[in-house]
Structures are given as structure tokens and as C-alpha cells.
Amino acid sequence: MATTSDSSVSFDQTDTRSDEMNSTIEQWIDELVVGVDDAQASEEFQEWLDVQSRFHDYSYRNTLLIKRQCPEATRVAGYRTWQEEFDRHVTEGESAIWIWAPIITKQCPECENSPSYHEDSDCEYDATPPEEWSEGLVGFKPAPVFDVSQIEGEPLPDLDTKATGDAGDLVSRLIAAADELGVTVRIVSEEEWTHGEAKGICEQLSLVDVQPLVEVRDRENEADLARTLIHEYAHALLHFDVDDDTERTKREVEAEAVAYVVGRYCGLDTSGSAFYLAAWESDDPEVARDRLDRISTTAEELIDVIEDGA
Numbered sequence: 001m002a003t004t005s006d007s008s009v010s011f012d013q014t015d016t017r018s019d020e021m022n023s024t025i026e027q028w029i030d031e032l033v034v035g036v037d038d039a040q041a042s043e044e045f046q047e048w049l050d051v052q053s054r055f056h057d058y059s060y061r062n063t064l065l066i067k068r069q070c071p072e073a074t075r076v077a078g079y080r081t082w083q084e085e086f087d088r089h090v091t092e093g094e095s096a097i098w099i100w101a102p103i104i105t106k107q108c109p110e111c112e113n114s115p116s117y118h119e120d121s122d123c124e125y126d127a128t129p130p131e132e133w134s135e136g137l138v139g140f141k142p143a144p145v146f147d148v149s150q151i152e153g154e155p156l157p158d159l160d161t162k163a164t165g166d167a168g169d170l171v172s173r174l175i176a177a178a179d180e181l182g183v184t185v186r187i188v189s190e191e192e193w194t195h196g197e198a199k200g201i202c203e204q205l206s207l208v209d210v211q212p213l214v215e216v217r218d219r220e221n222e223a224d225l226a227r228t229l230i231h232e233y234a235h236a237l238l239h240f241d242v243d244d245d246t247e248r249t250k251r252e253v254e255a256e257a258v259a260y261v262v263g264r265y266c267g268l269d270t271s272g273s274a275f276y277l278a279a280w281e282s283d284d285p286e287v288a289r290d291r292l293d294r295i296s297t298t299a300e301e302l303i304d305v306i307e308d309g310a
Contacts, residue, residue: 018300021296021300021303022296025261025292025295025296025299025300026292026296028260028261028264029257029261029288029289029292029295030289032257032260032273032274032277032285032288033285033286033288033289035271035273035274036274036277036278036285036288037285038274039274039275039277039278040278044157044159044275045159045275045278047157048157048158048159048279051086051156051157054077054081054085054086055075055076055077056077058076058099059100061100062099062100065097065098065099065100066097066099066145066147067196069097069098070097070147071194071196072147072149072196072197073097073147073149073196074147074148074149074196074197075147075148075156076097076099076145076146076147076148077145077146078143078144078145078146079144079146082146082151086151086153086156087153088151088152088153088154089151089152089153090146090150090151090152091150091151091152094146094150096144096145096146097144097145097146097147098142098143098144098145099142099143099145100140100141100142100143101140101141101142101143102137102139102140103137103138103139103140103141104135104136104137104138105135105136105138106130106131106133106134106135107133107134107135107136107137107138108123108125108130108133109125109127109128109133109134110123110125111123111125112136112138113138114138114139115130115133117138118130159272159275159276159278159279160272160275161272161273161275161276161279162221162223162224162227162272163221163223163224163226163227163259163263163268163269163270163272163273164221164223164224164268164269164272165223165267165268165269166223166267167222167223167225167226167266167268170222170223170226170266170268170306171222171225171226171229173306174226174229174230174233174306175187175229177233177302177305177306177308178214180305180308181233181236181237181302181305182211182212182236183211183212183213183214183233183236184205184211184212184213184214185213185214185215185216185229186213186214186215186216187215187216187218187225188215188216188217188218189218190217190218190219193217193218195215195217198217199216199217199219199224199228199231200214200215200216200217200228200229200231200232201214201215201232202214202232202235202236202239202240203215204240212235212236212240214229214232214233214235214236215232216228216229216232223263223268223269226263226266226268227259227263227268227270227273228259230258230259230262230263230302231255231256231258231259232255233302234254234255234258234259234298234302235251235255237298237301237302238251238254238255238258238294238298239251239254239255249280249287250287250291252276252277252280253277253280253285253287253288253291254287254288254291254294254295254298256273256276256277257273257277257288257291257295258295258298258299258302259273260273261295261296261299262299262302262303262306265299265303266306
């Protein structure tokens with residue numbers, strides 16, 4: 001996978017700064033795209049992808065149920081699934097998270113009830129016996145699942161997307177830049193964090209105040225804290241007024257590409273961005289090149305603000 005430089009760069013010549021920044025950012029984006037290709041082909045990514053494929057996608061109703069019962073939940077599965085698919089066991093004393101599970105059974109072609117409900121209904125269908133009916137969804141029943149945090153055994157494979165390096169005073173400069181960027185920013189302690197495994201979020205401050213609110217989970221790794229701040233600032237500048245959910249993947253690509261560029265400019269190792277973007281495998285990483293103007297302009301804006309506060 002492509003790696004980033006350990007030393008920061010500078011664009012000191014005022015008369016050539018814009019051209020130098022544009023050409024350098026374009027080169028870095030090219031390297032990031034190569035890094036994403038390498039990450040997707042890596043054994044580490046394939047192992048992670050294999051594990052992810054064994055988790056079910058849950059409906060909106062079930063996602064709400066899970067988050068209400070266990071806000072920090074990230075990956076859930078049934079008791080037997082944890083045992084048989086992952087060779088892991090639910091920790092003694094853990095309480096189940098209850099969701100709605102589909103009931104799939106023989107179904108009347110006319111009233112769509114199961115055989116037992118069909119017998120008690122007014123449906124007169126008798127063209128074929130119940131044993132010849134096709135299976136279908138006839139209802140839902142409560143079912144218990146457990147989050148990975150409730151499981152004992154070897155940890156599941158994870159992708160190391162963290163930035164590393166000497167952040168210096170970058171975090172404080174980024175926080176100081178919030179007013180100029182028109183963003184409210186909060187660094188939230190691990191104990192008070194309520195957004196699960198997310199490292200940061202960008203949302204509307206309130207119904208009255210439409211200014212973007214960026215919240216970032218605090219951590220010892222200040223290089224990664226800075227990268228997350230840059231990522232969420234990019235969302236605030238690029239996507240705050242975008243409501244189209246179909247753009248979600250592309251927005252992540254843009255925000256992470258900005259974090260990669262600005263972090264690299266500041267001397268951080270942001271090569272983990274390649275794994276971050278590889279995890280959005282439904283989208284072509286070439287989108288980073290296609291959206292280079294937006295990425296470049298936003299990266300330049302953040303770099304200028306950071307430099308003004310130096």
C-alpha cells in the first residue's frame with residue numbers, strides 16, 4: 001500500500017503557490033487511489049471483508065431497536081451464529097438485544113397466511129395442498145441477538161485506518177479554526193461519547209441554529225484525532241446541505257481524501273485512508289479523481305486556515 005511522507009511540505013512562494021498546491025494534491029490523490037487498489041487486494045482486507053459478509057443487514061426498524069437497547073452496538077448476530085460462524089461465545093450474564101426476525105414458512109398462494117392461520121381464516125383456496133405451497137414471509141417474531149462487545153473469544157479482524165505521526169499543535173489549531181470555518185466543534189470524552197464506534201460526526205447544531213456541529217471522540221493518538229477533525233470539517237464544508245442518501249459513499253470518499261491530503265501536508269502518515277476508502281468497496285475509488293476539484297479546493301481552504309492560525 002502506498003505510504004505518505006513523514007515530513008510536512010510547504011508552499012512558501014506566493015506567486016506559484018496555487019499551481020504548486022494543485023499539482024501536488026493531484027499527485028497525492030493519484031497515490032491514494034493506487035493505495036486503495038492495493039488495500040482491496042491485500043490479505044488483511046480480504047479477511048476483514050469475509051467477516052463483514054457474514055453479518056446480516058438489518059431493517060431500519062431493527063436498527064432503531066438495536067440502538068435503543070445498546071447504543072454502542074456495532075456488529076450483532078444471534079447466539080448460534082456467533083458459535084457456528086465465528087467460533088465465539090456470548091459472555092455469561094450478558095442481556096440479549098431483541099429485534100424482529102422474519103417468519104418464513106409455507107404460505108397460501110391466495111391469502112398468504114401460513115397453513116395454521118389459513119385453516120382459521122375465511123380463505124377457501126384448496127387448489128393445491130399446503131405441503132406443495134411455496135415458502136414466503138408470513139410475519140415476524142421477537143429474536144435475541146448479541147453485539148460483538150458481549151462476546152468472548154479472539155477479536156475479529158479490523159482495519160487499521162488510524163493516522164500516525166507527530167501532530168504537534170495541529171489539534172489546537174484545528175479547533176481554533178472552527179469559527180472561521182463556520183463550524184461549532186466539540187471534543188467529547190470516551191465516557192460521554194454516544195455515537196458508537198464512529199470517530200466523529202457532523203450534524204446540524206439545532207433546529208434553530210443551522211450551523212454545522214462537529215463532534216469528535218477524544219483519544220490519545222492526536223494525529224488520528226486531527227485526521228478525524230479534518231474529515232468532519234470536510235463534511236461540514238462540502239456536504240452539510242446535501243440530503244441525497246445515494247451520495248453517502250461519494251461523500252465519504254471526498255471527506256477522507258481531504259483528510260488524507262491535509263494530514264499529509266501537515267506531516268502525518270495518513271496511509272490508513274486507503275483502507276478507510278477500501279471499506280466503501282461499493283464505489284469506485286476513481287471517484288476521488290473525478291471529484292478532484294472539490295477535494296482540492298476544500299483541502300486548500302483548510303490548509304490556508306490552519307496556516308493562518310500557526
